[in-house]
Each structure stands twice: as structure tokens, then as C-alpha cells.
Amino acid sequence: MSESLSPQLRSMRARMAAHAQHAQGKTNTGPAREAFNKRFLDEVDPDRKLPEPERLKRAEHARKLHFQRLAFKSAKARARKAVEG
16 A cells, blocks of 8 residues: 655655665766766767767757856846746
């Protein structure tokens, strides 16, 4: 029989599980993180013709560009929301 928990208790249980994983040095984000980072490698050098150090450097800049764009869009949205009141 499964116990019925409130949303707050389910959230607390999930946070405890996450802390337990991290305390043991385990996470389940490796494959997702790898796929996320691979997209930048594919973007800057789809045919893998660049030397590895150059490819990694360009991919890192592409990743930083991605996050900077997100931050820019977020700042614009917050500014627009502040003006609209």
C-alpha cells in the first residue's frame, strides 16, 4: 500500500533523496550533461576537422553564448514586466 503524502512532504522526500545522492558523490545527470555539451561541439565543428583544443575552446564559447543569450532575454523580460507594472 502506498502512503498518501502532501505536496510539501513529497517535495521534502525528494530533496532528501537528492542530498543523499550528492553526499555519496552520485548524480544521474551525466548523460544529459554530456548530450547538452555535445550539441556545442557539433555546432562549432560538425565534421570534427578542427584540432581538439580549438574545438573545445570554440564549444566553450558557444556554451557561454547560449547562457548569455538566456540571461539577456531574462533581463529584457524582467525590465518589460517592471514597466508594465
